[in-house]
Amino acid sequence: MKYKRIVIKLSGRAIAGEDDYGFSAAALQHLATEVIEVRKLGVEIAIVVGGGNVFRGSRSDSWGIDRVEADNIGMMATVINSLLLRGKLNALGERDVRVMTAIPIDRVAEPFIRLRAVHHLEKGAMLILACGIGQPFLTTDYPSVQRALELDADGLLVAKHGVDGVYDSDPGVNPGARRFEMLTYDEVLDNRLGVMDQSAFILARDHGVPLHVFDIERPGLMAAICKGEHHGTVIHKEVERAVYG
Secondary structure: OOOEEEEEEEEEHHHOOOOOOOOHHHHHHHHHHHEEEHHHOOOEEEEEEOOOOOHHEEEEEHHOOOOHHHHHHHHHHHHHHHHHHHHHHHOOOOOEEEEEEEEOOOOOEEEEOOOHHHHHOOOEEEEEEOOOOOOOOOOOHHHHHHHHHHHHOOOEEEEEEEOOOOOOOOOOOOOOOOEEEEHHHHHHHHHOOOOHHHHHHHHHHHHOOOOEEEEEEOOOHHHHOOOOOOOOEEEEEOOOOOOOO
16 A cells, blocks of 8 residues: 555535535535545545635635635635535445544534544544634645644645646646656746645645645546555655656
8 A cells, every 4th residue: 555644635626516616415425435435445534625615715805804804714614614524424434534623613523633633543533624724824735734744644645626637737728738747846846837835835845745636536546546556646856757648
């Protein structure tokens, strides 16, 4: 098994399905099923969930509200998505699923305490991590890297919606865009490839967190990656740059 303990970064967009906002029962079913397939392999799983399908703090200007307040609302949106995902996982037979939040909401979730989170993973529980790290001005990118470090994860699986890896240019604009099989952190930064927020990416680089960018819409892909099959794009310091084809 390539990965024994992973953090999965899920955007709120993945829960919205074909729409930009809202919720899709089919998308939620798909996500939960994919996670369960990974769990069957014995992999320890923590999931960092975004909230962009409910509210985006970065669009505070369009609402005419303060950015900090807007980001607080966005963090609450991640709690909604986390509870939805836990409910679906429970319904599909996964009983020990813990939602942990960076902002205490004791009636519906546990506060995130690193050693407690590690203990849950070691005992076989699945974690869903909400509210980022409880701070404004951050997307889900930075918290996903930080949690991967805190939990001593073997890798961070960056789930993309309908994108099967990292390209040298926008494949929607350039039909000749090349998809990378492997990249180093510095190559991503030097070429401004936009895998995730720069602050999050630099944190991953400085601490050597392996990143695996893949298409969450493709069934079975996440489990295959954990078993060692190569799909999407791997970003790490100890790889040689390679493109598909």
